[in-house]
Amino acid sequence: MDPGQRRRAIVTAVALAVMAVAVYLTVILKMAVGG
């Protein structure tokens, strides 16, 4: 994996992880603030 490929891979992975955490928090916070 060349450095450019590695950088793109990390950016992709971080974006996907942020998406997963955002979904998780949205579900709980939406319920917590009023359903």
Added chain:
Amino acid sequence: MSTAIHAHDHPHGEAHEHHGPPRGITRWLYTTNHKDIGTMYLIFSCVMFFVGGTMAMLIRAELFKPGLQLFNPQFFNSLTTVHGLVMIFGAIMPAFVGFANWLVPMQVGAADMAFPRMNNWSFWLLIPASILLMGGFLAPGGAIASGWTLYPPLSIQQGISMDMTILAIHMLGASSIMGSINIITTILNMRAPGMTLMKMPLFVWTWLITAYLLIAVMPVLAGAITMLLTDRHFGTSFFSAAGGGDPTMFLHIFWFFGHPEVYIMILPAFGIISQIIPAFARKPLFGYASMVYATASIALLSFIVWGHHMFTVGMPAAGNLFFMYATILISVPTGVKVFNWISTMWRGSMSFETPMLFAIGFLCLFTIGGFSGLVLAIAPVDITLHNTYYVVAHFHYVLVSGALFAIMGGVYFWWPKWSGRMYNETLGKWHFWLSVIGFNVAFFPQHFLGLAGMPRRIPDYALQFAEWNMWSSIGAWLFGASQLLLVYNLVTSARSGRAAEQKQWEGADSLEWTHLPSPAPYHTFETAPVIK
């Protein structure tokens, strides 16, 4: 990853990976090799399949005749609950992740997955999670008995095994999300030169879409069960009616995860079938682009149909109608796929080795499951059939003759590439036919039982259901026992099967068949192939 590519740069004397796998237990504990991790996923899945299958055999033993035979009702409910969770999270999902680990890098021309260490972690999380899940049977109060859907208020009231299950599902979800991130990143960033998205094998496409589904919905399940945990122990009332919460809200959140989860378990199966049928029809897949778009359409539609699991909770008629029509709409892209598979076979030069038999079995029986799904999608009909054995018959046609048959077909198809040896074809065909007969004897009568009103998740039933239940149990035991043939076949093949050829199947055309020997070397595509 870089270790593999730059292995030549290491000074000699170091135990670097290039010359093959390290020996002993550390090979498996610390491995970052996608093939080793794929193998571990598949073995784990096989073990859990037999664990969940044993529970199924016990369930059918209890239901062999009316009256309580072997277990008290609480234990029976635990069996049905843990059977469902083990089969979904322990058997089917890890099996497909095993396929993905083995095949995605080879099919896109990559040397390994993008994040090999995270890949190792994804697998090893499964072990403590499964111990927690199964350990509920030893906990005070027994294993959870709420059904795999964990509906409150039962799930709020149960003992410590519910907390163990909640932790287990969190771990399984984290494992799935890490695995999905790895798969998406590998597919998007590590394809060989010339391997455009629309040149990828269908299996890779279905896994790319499945991985997005997993990342979108596993956190939803995690959120729901986190809230269950706080309701149980931290004084919140998200789902507890006694504290002003709403148990129905759990159903909405759960099924917003649960319906895409069904497609998470079937889209990779579609991918496997899309590899097998062209190989044995000796024709390119008919309608490749439409297959890709149909897969994406099914995934998108899966987000707007969750309400069809809860037609009986009292939603407004407009809501029921919306979910009914949206669900029926899914039959369009699914029909595209079924007709494309049939068109691929049309005027093909077909042969009927074991993988093809399982693919055709899938096609016939999954379609029956699809049709019974259409029946259940009709809201007024579902109000009658909800929670009956008709539903049990429906989802077993989708998940056993759908997902599991595809897994078994895929194992026979790629076994020569994985092991370098051929399985016994005669034994494979016996396995197929006994599975088909056992499966249909077990599950087809459950349609009749459901239409006659037999409820699911009960250890006892009225006398008029006795005969079909007896047949269902006999079929289930036949199906369960015939799976031992698969294990025997693979074990004897690994020890003494004849050597497989590089391109064992004449019509197979993906990179692992055209570019790699059998068995596939420990490290592959360290220099990426160029795809024309």
